[in-house]
Amino acid sequence: MLPAAEAFLAAAEAAAEAAGAAIRPYFRAPIAVEEKADQSPVTLADHTAERAMREVFARCFPEHGLAGEEFGHERPDARFCWVLDPIDGTRAFITGRPLFGTLIALLDAGRPVLGLIDQPITGERWIGLSGSPTRFTGPFGGRAGCRPCPVLASAEISATNPEMFTGSESARIRRLQSACRRVTWGGDCYGYGLLALGLIDMIAESSLKPWDWAALVPIVEGAGGRITDWEGHALAPGSAGQVLAVGDPVLQGPALALLAD
Amino acid sequence: MLPAAEAFLAAAEAAAEAAGAAIRPYFRAPIAVEEKADQSPVTLADHTAERAMREVFARCFPEHGLAGEEFGHERPDARFCWVLDPIDGTRAFITGRPLFGTLIALLDAGRPVLGLIDQPITGERWIGLSGSPTRFTGPFGGRAGCRPCPVLASAEISATNPEMFTGSESARIRRLQSACRRVTWGGDCYGYGLLALGLIDMIAESSLKPWDWAALVPIVEGAGGRITDWEGHALAPGSAGQVLAVGDPVLQGPALALLAD
Numbered sequence: 001m002l003p004a005a006e007a008f009l010a011a012a013e014a015a016a017e018a019a020g021a022a023i024r025p026y027f028r029a030p031i032a033v034e035e036k037a038d039q040s041p042v043t044l045a046d047h048t049a050e051r052a053m054r055e056v057f058a059r060c061f062p063e064h065g066l067a068g069e070e071f072g073h074e075r076p077d078a079r080f081c082w083v084l085d086p087i088d089g090t091r092a093f094i095t096g097r098p099l100f101g102t103l104i105a106l107l108d109a110g111r112p113v114l115g116l117i118d119q120p121i122t123g124e125r126w127i128g129l130s131g132s133p134t135r136f137t138g139p140f141g142g143r144a145g146c147r148p149c150p151v152l153a154s155a156e157i158s159a160t161n162p163e164m165f166t167g168s169e170s171a172r173i174r175r176l177q178s179a180c181r182r183v184t185w186g187g188d189c190y191g192y193g194l195l196a197l198g199l200i201d202m203i204a205e206s207s208l209k210p211w212d213w214a215a216l217v218p219i220v221e222g223a224g225g226r227i228t229d230w231e232g233h234a235l236a237p238g239s240a241g242q243v244l245a246v247g248d249p250v251l252q253g254p255a256l257a258l259l260a261d
Numbered sequence: 262m263l264p265a266a267e268a269f270l271a272a273a274e275a276a277a278e279a280a281g282a283a284i285r286p287y288f289r290a291p292i293a294v295e296e297k298a299d300q301s302p303v304t305l306a307d308h309t310a311e312r313a314m315r316e317v318f319a320r321c322f323p324e325h326g327l328a329g330e331e332f333g334h335e336r337p338d339a340r341f342c343w344v345l346d347p348i349d350g351t352r353a354f355i356t357g358r359p360l361f362g363t364l365i366a367l368l369d370a371g372r373p374v375l376g377l378i379d380q381p382i383t384g385e386r387w388i389g390l391s392g393s394p395t396r397f398t399g400p401f402g403g404r405a406g407c408r409p410c411p412v413l414a415s416a417e418i419s420a421t422n423p424e425m426f427t428g429s430e431s432a433r434i435r436r437l438q439s440a441c442r443r444v445t446w447g448g449d450c451y452g453y454g455l456l457a458l459g460l461i462d463m464i465a466e467s468s469l470k471p472w473d474w475a476a477l478v479p480i481v482e483g484a485g486g487r488i489t490d491w492e493g494h495a496l497a498p499g500s501a502g503q504v505l506a507v508g509d510p511v512l513q514g515p516a517l518a519l520l521a522d
Binding site for chain 2: 099141182183190
C-alpha cells in the first residue's frame with residue numbers, strides 16, 4: 001500500500017473537482033480552438049483546468065513534482081510527481097461529445113501508483129490505486145472489473161482514430177484488428193475506462209504521451225487487466241507512445257505477436 | 262404544417278419513452294450479441310425496444326405503416342409510415358458508450374416529415390418537424406441550430422467508422438476529409454445531433470439504411486442544415502446509403518465536388 005494513499009487520493013479528487021468546474025462552462029459553448037505545434041487542438045478550457053489542478057497540488061503537496069500537457073514540468077527531481085491532462089480527448093470535447101476525460105496520475109519514482117479518470121459532464125469517475133481494486137462511480141451503471149475473453153476472435157477492440165498510427169503501425173494495427181471480433185473507434189481515455197468495466201476487451205493505440213497513459217495504468221491493472229507498450233514492456237516516459245491494454249491477460253501474448261514489426 | 266402534427270409527435274415521444282425503458286436495463290449489463298446476415302451486431306435490447314415502439318404506434322395509429330430495422334414492413338401502402346431503429350449504434354451500445362440513439366421517423370408518402378433522436382442514457386432528445394425549427398432537450402447543454410462555416414478548410418467533419426466506406430468511397434472520403442480542418446470518428450446518429458447543435462460542420466457516411474437516415478432529415482433541415490446523398494439528391498429508400506450532411510449550406514457544393522466519383 002502506498003504511504004499517505006488517502007491524502008494523495010483526496011488531493012486528486014479535489015483537483016478533479018476543480019478541473020470539472022473549470023471545464024463545464026465551456027462544454028458545447030462557442031470557444032476558440034487553437035492548434036499546437038503537433039497540430040492537436042487546445043482551448044481555454046484546457047488551460048484553465050490545468051491551472052486549477054496545479055493550484056490544488058501546489059497547495060497540498062508543495063514538494064511534489066508537477067507535469068502537465070499544457071504548462072511543462074516543475075520540480076522534475078521530486079520522488080512524487082503529479083502528471084496531468086486537463087482534457088484528454090480535446091476533439092471529443094470541442095465537438096460536444098461527453099467522452100473526453102480529465103486525467104490525473106501520481107508517479108512514485110517514475111512508476112504510476114495512482115490514476116484518476118474524471119468525466120465532468122456525465123459525472124463518471126474511475127480511480128486506480130496501486131495494489132487496490134479499481135473503483136468506479138457514475139450515474140449510468142457499470143461495475144469495475146475486466147471481463148474474461150479467452151481468444152482474440154471474441155475480442156471487442158477499440159482505438160481513438162486511425163490517424164494515430166503512422167508508418168508500419170497502420171499495417172500492424174490492421175493485422176490485430178482483423179483478428180478480433182469487432183472494432184469501435186473514438187473514446188480516448190474513456191475507452192480504457194470501459195475496458196476496466198469489462199465492456200471492451202482490448203485497446204491498441206499509438207502516439208500517446210505520458211500524460212495520456214500514466215493515469216490509465218493503475219486503473220487497468222486494478223481492474224485485472226494489463227497495459228504495456230507494443231513489446232510487452234512497462235510504459236515509461238521515454239517510450240514510443242505505443243500502448244496495448246487487454247482486459248484478460250491471456251490476450252496479451254497473441255496481441256503482441258500480431259503487433260510485432 | 263403537417264396535419265395532426267401534435268398527435269404524431271405525442272406518439273413519437275411515447276414510443277421513445279417505451280424504447281428507453283426497454284433499453285436501459287441492458288446498458289452495460291452482460292448481454293448476448295448476435296451477428297446478423299450483414300455482420301452487424303444485434304441484441305435482445307434492439308428486439309425488445311422495437312417491439313415496444315411498434316405497440317405504441319399500432320395502438321395510436323393502426324392504419325399507419327410500420328417499418329423497423331429488426332421486424333420488417335407492415336402496411337407498406339399506407340400514406341403515413343413510421344420508420345424505426347431501436348438502437349442506432351449497436352456497437353456503441355454494447356461497448357457501454359452512451360452515444361447510440363433510438364431513431365423514429367414519420368414518412369408522408371415517402372418523405373420524412375418528423376424525426377426524433379432519443380439518447381435514453383443521457384436523457385438527450387432531438388425533435389425535427391417539417392417546417393418547424395428543430396428542438397433539443399438534455400442535461401448537458403447545447404442549443405439547436407447549425408453554425409456558420411463558410412469554407413471547407415474550417416470544417417469539423419465526422420463519420421462513424423472508416424469501415425463503412427467500400428470501393429472508390431474510401432478514396433473519395435479521404436479527399437473530402439483531407440480538405441477539412443479536423444476529423445472525428447464515432448457517433449452514429451448522435452453525430453448528426455451534434456451537427457444540429459452547431460458543434461460539427463459536416464458528416465459524410467455510407468452504407469446507411471432508410472431507418473438510419475430518415476429521422477435525421479427533419480432534424481438537420483430544421484436546424485438550418487442540408488442532408489442529401491453524395492450526388493446532392495434527396496435521400497430516398499432506393500438510394501445507395503451515401504449521406505452528406507452539412508450545417509452551413511454553402512459547404513454542400515464544395516463537398517459534393519470532392520465526393521464525386
